[in-house]
Amino acid sequence: MKKLWTLCAALLSVATMASAQTKLSCCAKPATTANATEAFAMLATNEDFSGGHDAPLPYAYEGQGQMIEFKTTDGQTGKAFEIKSNVRSDKYLFIIHEWWGLNDYIKKEAATYAKELKGVNIIALDLYDGQVATTADEAGKYMQAVKTERAEAIIKGALLHAGPNAKVASIGWCFGGGWSLQTALLAGPKAAGCVMYYGMPEKSVAKLKTLNTDVLGIFASQDKWISPEVAAQFQKDMAAAKKKVTIKSFDADHAFANPSNPKYSKEFSAQAHALALDYLRKSLKLKS
Known part of the structure; x- marks a missing residue:
């Protein structure tokens, strides 16, 4: 979550070039893009976007959890970082990374939620298939390589990994926020909750009608x-x-919830986290 405000700024620039008569936000579907989630891939060639991201500071996560592999619905395998509940549980929280990929900062986020949500299995999905960026150029290439079909296959595979009785909530920020909502859509009856921080909303009312959970935006x-x-x-x-x-x-x-961003607000970030945490506890029917 490194200066992700530039992600949306760059997307606006790309959308404007695509249609000089159409003014779009980063949540709007560009006229030249069939699927809204793939709009982010267009940013990889935008110098303002790539140049506006500082490389993440070195950090090594050394806590609980492990990388896992699972079968995906396209016949391949997917990767994720998993922290299992210390008690048998069919409750899950799926965390969706931002443009750097599933790095140690995301693993730290997963560990935080594992401590706060007792009795919940935490899975931080890897939509980059093992690629982790350390420079803006790398992140741009990896993000550009994300295809909707593959990302959906990874999410569906993770849902199968969770099992037929799983109840799944999801959370993500900006890029991950949009995919958090898509995860809830793909989860069908397994969906138990969805938190999206300033993410790309689904534009299709027909698709939104298939949601089996409410959403916290x-x-x-x-x-x-x-x-x-x-x-x-x-x-x-909605x-x-x-x-x-x-x-x-x-x-x-x-x-504003990203500590590395110049617009970071410690106060509002804490309030938003408390709101999300309360929502997830209620959605997953946890004891306070």
């Missing part, structure tokens, strides 16, 4: 890309789909 009122208008449209689309969504907007800028 955390947004920022000063966000110029995933703007209040985008959040409001998502709320309207209402049209007759699905429940809770929209919480903080008086902050995009990526």
Whole structure:
């Protein structure tokens, strides 16, 4: 989650070039892109986007958990970082990484949620198939390589790994926020909850009608890309789909929950985390 506000800024630039008459946010579907989730791949060739990311500081995670492999629905294998509950449980939280990939910072996030959500298995999915970026150029290439079909196959494989009785909640930020919502859609009856931090909403009301869970959307009122208008449209689309969504907007800028971002707000980040944690505990029916 390194300065991800630039991700949305760059997407806006790409969308504008695609259609000079159409003004799009990072949550809008570019006219030249069939699938909204693939819009992020377009950013790999945008110098403003790539150049706006500082490389993550060296960090080595040494806590609990292990990397696992599982079969994916396209006949391949997928990877994830898993922290199993210390008690038998069919409850899961899927965490979706941002553009650097499944690095040790994401593993640290997974460990934090493992401590806070007792009785829940934590799986941090790897949508980059083992690639972890340390430079903006690498991250751009890996992100560009993400295809919707492959990402969905990884998510479906993880759902199969969780088992037929699994109850799955998901969480992610920006890139991961959009995929958190897609995970909830793919989970079908297994879906138990969905948290998306300033992520790309699904635009299809028909698809939203298939959701089997409510959604907690955390947004920022000063966000110029995933703007209040985008959040409001998502709320309207969810209402049209007759699905429940809770929209919480903080008086902050995009990526305010990212400590590495200049727009980081310690106060609002803590409030948002507490909100997400309370939501996940209720969604997964955990004891406080």
